[in-house]
Amino acid sequence: MKKYILIITGLIAVMVSCKKTYESVPVEAVTSDYIWDTKDSNGIYASQYLFDIYANLPDGTNRISKDFLDAGSDDAVTSQTIAAPVTLLATGGITIFNNPDDVWASSYESIRKATYFLSNFSKVPLKNVYERRSWFGEARMLRAFFYWELVKRYGGIPLVGDTVKSLSDDVQIGRSSFETCVNYIVNECDRAVDSLRDDPADDVSYGRFTKDAARALKAKVLLYAASNLYNGGNTGDTLNGYATYDANRWKRAADAAKILIDEGKYQLDSDFRNVFIAQRSVEVIFGKANTLGQFIESQNGPINFSTAPAAGNTSPTQELVDAYGMANGLPITDASAGYKPQDPYTGRDPRLSYTVLYNGAQWLGTAMQTFNGGVNRPGGTTVQTQTSYYMRKFMGNFENTAKYEDHYHDWIYFRFAEVLLNYAEALNEYSGPTEDVFASVEKIRKRAGLDPFALSRSISKDSLRSIIRNERHKEMAFEEQRYWDIRRWKIAGEVYNKQPLHGMSITRTADGFLYNIVPVLTTAFDEKKMYFYPIPNREMVSNDKMRQNPGW
């Protein structure tokens, strides 16, 4: 009997006292000591942390549930069902509860990460001091970039500062004025410039912030700040702009852009299409690097190519197509331009065919059929173009291939063409039509293949402004420019409310096609409030110091 008792007691003793054979916390979930490793002279995990912030940069490709942001402007409509979230942006459907382009929380996440990096990275003994300085600069620029993402949407926003908040910290922070925010971002750019890498970045650093990337952001911020919406043209609230107009803001913007031009590190790519698909274009100052792929094509390519299946998500509008003039540089409304409404695509600005696929355009070795009932617009329930147009921009040169191939498709934030346009716009506003303005615009028109590209030197400031805006429209379609441009120019009310957006309804007849412009989407814009997004409701009710934008 005793034997059994001994066995039982023994068993219990062994089991209870059995030693831990595992670590008490998971190894794969490391602590911050690993990230800011005081021994690692290569700063491996710190670099991973920095890359994570880079990875958070917004990629505009089909960003808003399968749609480009520009499908919320007058340049395109979604091909998807009518309730696609992006449509809310064009029809005035955003609310304090629902905004498909709400970046409030995600931007502050990235801002936290950058601040965390800036306040801890000094612990890491990174051996290469130039690298080390650059990393600080990059984190600073990333933070400035995400602040800018907020400011252009919401106006002045809370600046969190240089401390990282924890669960028990007070995060009830009020909004700073628009001016303070712009100055903060510009200052951060200035602070970062010196420590950043020289341009162009070396082959292994392509995709990181450089000196000129910081300058380009600064130029853009200043251009926006000088624009009608903010430069004394707002509702009078300093949260959303300057109280009074100051022409010198245009000068600051022009000067900031001019530095980049004078630096001469970047130039226009000779082939417009190459900018978006090249492994490295001479025009690209900074973009979000992407791996090889054909995502653009599979999402936006025309439907019903059996060798190249695609979803056809984006339908460019007639408004965009009409913005492109003729190859002779004249707008289609000009009687002498030679535009024929029943042969609408012949003799147009070459950028039209680089940007939009239209009926009869060559694609994948065949002529596009976007007439009603055509292969690429068959009717039925399939998602297909709503306007007879498909987006072409950013795609590889697949006019004559059998199928899509992988190519580079970085999402470009700053390219030299924009710097030129920024410069031209700011300078024209500040000093009127000067030779510098003409020269900048003509560079764009020349590269585009307009013949003649030269502009008459006798045109007025206002006419030149229209030309610059039109060039910007054509040159930068789908690059998340137009959507913001119509806001900062304060013409959104006019653009959205004047008339519905249009598409083409094409009927095949025995001897050709019949082109008929039809409305596709009625847009709306409440000028009293919609120039700024509403602060999300959750933020309003959680932060006592938060103030809502006017009208919301």
Place this chain on the structure above:
Amino acid sequence: MFLMLTVAAPLYAQQLKISGTVLDEYGHGLPGVNISTRNQTSSVASSINGQFEILAGLKDVLLFSYPNYQTQSVSLADSATIIIIRLVKASVQKNERTDVLYGSLPTDKITGAIATVYTGQLTTTPGPLYAYALGGRLPGLYSQQSRGWTTINNSSLVQQDVDGLYYPQSGTMGLKGPSDNTEINLRLRGQAPVTIIDGVQRDIYTIDPENIESVSVLKDGLSTILLGQKSSRGVILVTTKKPVQGTPHVSLTAQTGIQEPLGLPDPVNAYQYAYLYNEAQSNEGNPLSYTYEDFAAWKNHTDPYGHPDVNWFNTILKKNSLISRYSLNVSGGGNAARYAVGIGYLDDKGLFNGSNPQYNVNATLKRYTINSNIDVDVNKDFNVRLQLFARIQDGNQPGGGTDAIISQMYTTPNNAYPVFNPDGSFGGTQAYSKNLYAQLTRSGYVEDYTRDILSSLELNYKLDRFLKGLWAKVNTNLSVYASNTTNRSAGVPSFKLSVGSAGDTLYSRYGAASDQLNSFTLTYSAQFWYLQSVLGYTRQFGKHGINARLFYDRNESIFNYDLPETNQNIASTFSYDYDGKYLADLAINYSGNDRYPPGKQFGFFYAAGLGWNIARENFIKNNSGLSWINNLKLRATYAQNGNANTGYFTWRESFRINIVTPTYPIGINRASQSVAQQMLLANPNVTWEKAHKFNVGIDAALFKNRLLFTADYYRDKYYDLLQTRGRQVSLIGIDYPAENLGINRFSGTELSLTYQDNYKKLHYYITANASLENSKVIFSDEIQQKYAWNKVTGQPVGMQFGYIADGLVETQKEATSSPHVAGYTLQPGDIKYKDLNGDGTIDQYDATAIGSSKPMFYYGLSAGISAWGFDISVLLQGVSNRTYMMNDYSFGSGSNQAYTYTVGRWTPETGTAATYPRLTPGINASNDLWSTYWLRNGNYLRLKNAEIGYSLPYHLLSRLKLSAVRFFANGYNLLTHAAFDRVDPEVYGQVYPVQRIINFGVNVKF
């Protein structure tokens, strides 16, 4: 040796000496059966081998009664003097002892709330899980089926599959580890219960019901207190059959059922679909999708390839499928060692219609189980029990995936594509590149395997030699679980037929052909290690009964990549009773879990119970007028319990490194750079959720135990529930963790009533139970809501919020003036919503509680009669005050199918007669909102189960050396009455349908 209890009977002239044998269902002698004459003149008890001898009159009737067996009567008309009689188990049992957590207790001494069902009520329900049989059987247990076929986990493990890597969702009531029940949602007093199989915590629902002795629910806080940090959710306690001494008891059952899907919708034909779709397009001012020629082709079926009309429900589903089950159970043994072993086999076939000559493409499920209990008395003090449970489950599904094919079937219109093209290839288009029939028959197959072994060794030692009444028990359990899949699926292209400009035929290919895969992946792995040791002291001092325990257990589990998780309980329980009249229980448990911060892992949990057996008081016992009261007990318990909703080391600030998605590719070669991220903000104060549980109840047995009555009232307050705080300022830049904030209260009343008796040769019973369940959110850390109707606090737990629909807009004038969703132009035929705050816009401020705020009421009624070898039983089950949301508006994502109910849509002609909003293509920003328009009344009553059986008379069988042969037929979901009857009230999503099962079988015992 015959025991003559009453010999006071006067001797009649015609007095006969009757002798015979009483047998149990296995034909073994049943000792202790009371045999009496009808007028109670004499009565005897059967001997150890069931034999008896009694004196009775010539025309007398003998009554055979035995606890938990049906009383039988035999008329002595045929002047036979030797009787062999077989007793049959009663349908409703009331046992002397009741299974409780880690043991059993005399039923009279229990102060907690426990309800039990036994084998007899479980085996009547055909189905792949025993959980199918629980609905409506037990007060306090609510069951709802959510799908008709098991869910297969096909995805291979990745490192991120750490269980609970992120915080558990607020109010997760959580399963942890693998569960084989993906079909039936069970809620015990509103909580997801912990399942304990023979004293070991495992979520196993696939044990053969024949092998189960009983299933109990432990509802109060005292009954579960030994689970410590896991004790607040209630327990489903499954006890498998224990060995019975004697010659082998063999029971063999074979049964086959026919399954038929219920609640499938009725799609419209292609012509109607095209018509409706065109109408939707024109409602939105879009160009029409189909032409007049298209309509003609669909209407006249002139172009089956270009204009197909395929009802996919009929094409890929069969009308019915088979489910077969076989089980063999053997039990027996001698004084020293006893055994109970069972083997089970299940073969469940899916509904798919289609075949491939090379492999099985149907969904099938084959399950093999072995359960064995060995019970050895090493000596008179030492008992060893060994249990082994093993299970192999082999599933098969078509390469397209069972769930994917089913949901695709719901969303593919009749006109999408033909099954085959004229050249025999599969039809398809760009939008429908996966041909459903090809997905089923030519896409290979995916097999899944699950292996389970659960082994327990229990040592019981009586230590009377040291101290009378002292005993010790050690129980260890090792179990493993692994599931794998072998993926042999293949990609099959489809082709669209078109006619070229020259009139030539053109086939365009969609979807890529790919070779059949052969990949093997581990999909889940778990192992469990459990040790329990108890030192107990059970002794009676005169009228003072004492039962005390020192308890320790340790449960270590490893899931996939997780670090092991260890739960430990150091507990002590103490029960005292005075003369069985006054009962008192006390328990305390120091319980810990190592997923909590060091130093904050253990906490105290306690419980107390009181009971009063009124029927044992002299004023009842000695009062002949009250002799109809056999048992009357008042009881109450109070406990503080816990729920370890731990997450995975969420108290610790941590980072993940080397993450490859997302990535940032830099350099001109776009070299991928892995990234490092901080996980959620750490909550260093995280602790277990807690509950105060109070239960008071009454048990009564009246009229010679014929009428049983139990009533319970409970009030459970759950607090420190994990939820994220309401005021979350995004400026902090990281997601807030769950914190111990929420408070919910569940309270309710449960009743059960049983009556069973004999009428002449007829044995009958009726048992009913009803549960009324109230819940209320006492505190939820909401943001300050602008309007009272937006508040969750104060509403029932899980209340559905949405808009109040106010019919459909009828006129353009109404459309212009009615409040609408921002950015949406209201049109006639759209749903009109109530603008609660009157600001002209429909937004979240107008959302309010729209579900039922009345307490949920669920009930079951089971009744049966048996006589002359026949037995019939039925189970009715129902629920009231239930609502559910089923938004099946229009064409969904732009390609959805239309069904016959869609035809009732609003048009200017239908006006107010419309039963459905106007049609629009795709998701509609207004009509798709969750509103009362789509809120369905979830009340239903169904004939959940019925059985009819016939047992062959014993005198026929004895020649065959069999003791019992019973033929039976039973069914599941036989009839349903639902308040909303367009769909099945339980399974209404686009999932594998719920089934009606009609099952036939035979049971042989010897």
